[in-house]
Amino acid sequence: MLVVKKFGGSSVADKERIFNVAKRCIEDYEKGNQVVVVLSAMGKTTDGLIAKAHEINPNPPKRELDMLLATGEQVSVALMSMAMNVLGVPSVSLNAAQVAMHTSSAYGMAKLKKIDTERIQHELEAKKIVIITGFQGINKYDDLTTLGRGGSDTTAVALAAALHADACEIYTDVDGVYTADPRIVPDARKLLEVSYDEMLEFASLGAKVLHNRSVEMAKRYGVQLVVRSSLNREEGTIVKEETKLERMLVSGVAADKNVARISVIGVKNEPGVAFKIFNLLAKHNINVDIIIQSIGREERKDISFTVAKQDLKETMELLNEHRDGITAQNVTSEEDVAKLSIIGAGMTSNPGVAAKMFEALYNADINIKMIATSEIRITVLIHEEDVNRAMRTVHDAFDLAD
Ligand SMILES: Nc1ncnc2c1ncn2[C@@H]1O[C@H](COP(=O)(O)OP(=O)(O)O)[C@@H](O)[C@H]1O
Numbered sequence: 001m002l003v004v005k006k007f008g009g010s011s012v013a014d015k016e017r018i019f020n021v022a023k024r025c026i027e028d029y030e031k032g033n034q035v036v037v038v039l040s041a042m043g044k045t046t047d048g049l050i051a052k053a054h055e056i057n058p059n060p061p062k063r064e065l066d067m068l069l070a071t072g073e074q075v076s077v078a079l080m081s082m083a084m085n086v087l088g089v090p091s092v093s094l095n096a097a098q099v100a101m102h103t104s105s106a107y108g109m110a111k112l113k114k115i116d117t118e119r120i121q122h123e124l125e126a127k128k129i130v131i132i133t134g135f136q137g138i139n140k141y142d143d144l145t146t147l148g149r150g151g152s153d154t155t156a157v158a159l160a161a162a163l164h165a166d167a168c169e170i171y172t173d174v175d176g177v178y179t180a181d182p183r184i185v186p187d188a189r190k191l192l193e194v195s196y197d198e199m200l201e202f203a204s205l206g207a208k209v210l211h212n213r214s215v216e217m218a219k220r221y222g223v224q225l226v227v228r229s230s231l232n233r234e235e236g237t238i239v240k241e242e243t244k245l246e247r248m249l250v251s252g253v254a255a256d257k258n259v260a261r262i263s264v265i266g267v268k269n270e271p272g273v274a275f276k277i278f279n280l281l282a283k284h285n286i287n288v289d290i291i292i293q294s295i296g297r298e299e300r301k302d303i304s305f306t307v308a309k310q311d312l313k314e315t316m317e318l319l320n321e322h323r324d325g326i327t328a329q330n331v332t333s334e335e336d337v338a339k340l341s342i343i344g345a346g347m348t349s350n351p352g353v354a355a356k357m358f359e360a361l362y363n364a365d366i367n368i369k370m371i372a373t374s375e376i377r378i379t380v381l382i383h384e385e386d387v388n389r390a391m392r393t394v395h396d397a398f399d400l401a402d
Pocket residue numbers: 007008009010011040150171172173174176177178179180181182183202206207208209210252
């Protein structure tokens with residue numbers, strides 16, 4: 001059996017945890033399995049590297065930032081292989097260039113395109129545990145790229161697909177996917193199974209327990225995932241196509257503080273304006289979420305939308321630079337906002353769900369700034385300082401603890 005095991009930064013944060021992971025991997029190896037380990041950078045290393053970059057240059061070139069960030073994962077894999085060596089088990093660490101994990105060129109948000117498996121297969125046949133850097137790749141210029149924050153999960157799923165692995169296990173510091181972030185909602189309940197579609201919404205809406213692209217990829221290639229803890233032996237959560245369990249109306253609540261609101265005020269009420277605004281942002285790889293257009297006062301209207309906080313500065317610069325072209329009278333922004341979402345495949349065609357969420361927020365005196373819905377989620381934009389309270393309130397309103 002070939003197993004891909006991914007351990008996040010929290011699981012390899014210090015010497016004890018590195019040895020803990022090494023031992024868990026060796027247990028699998030000693031059962032006769034082929035073991036591929038994917039690691040993230042230790043603890044908060046990536047945050048530290050980003051801060052260091054900004055000390056030197058407040059606008060670091062994206063290529064150089066990736067060059068720097070990719071070092072974090074290399075430290076983890078080298079130390080892990082040294083730990084396995086101490087424990088007497090043959091292993092080898094490989095970075096993205098050594099494997100040849102090919103990505104697109106977009107530094108900081110590269111997409112995996114193709115993974116060469118020869119080197120990995122060769123090392124597995126030599127009976128080694130193969131330890132691979134998550135989060136990074138190489139592009140067509142042979143430069144190092146990174147896949148976006150939390151991207152090591154995606155590396156693991158891509159490797160599981162490329163190697164036709166029998167299992168793909170994602171180890172973190174909680175023992176599965178819960179109805180809400182268990183650190184914020186203490187009575188959140190662990191889900192035994194969750195469908196790809198629901199997990200994709202969870203991940204995209206702020207539950208960082210899995211990287212959203214890893215779920216997309218798992219669905220596309222039919223890779224079944226298990227999310228579990230590296231710190232205990234509890235059964236985890238299975239992420240797969242269809243779950244046998246009875247459909248819950250709402251499966252969970254997710255929050256995302258990494259969001260900012262932008263309002264483009266007084267644009268002309270004529271065809272093509274929205275196209276010009278969002279085409280401009282798309283050309284600069286800026287992802288936009290909730291979009292609201294006001295009903296036009298005669299000749300002018302406002303368009304508001306959200307972007308990730310790290311894209312706020314660039315978005316504001318672009319919109320101000322093109323203010324005449326997009327016919328805007330003013331552009332404003334708000335940073336202290338957060339998104340709160342409820343997710344559930346069972347909410348389709350159930351008219352009471354939105355009302356129940358809004359009632360819970362009303363009872364807690366929380367104001368809603370924007371609303372977006374899809375078949376399986378309802379998202380509201382609220383004040384950032386209200387978000388944890390809002391999460392607990394909505395979790396309670398839908399009885400998710402039971
Ligand atoms: N619905 C959820 N279920 C479980 N964990 C969640 C959820 N939403 C958010 N989280 C958070 O995700 C964290 C794990 O993700 P992350 O910190 O990226 O771990 P790692 O370093 O292992 O990749 C948990 O500690 C938890 O606080």
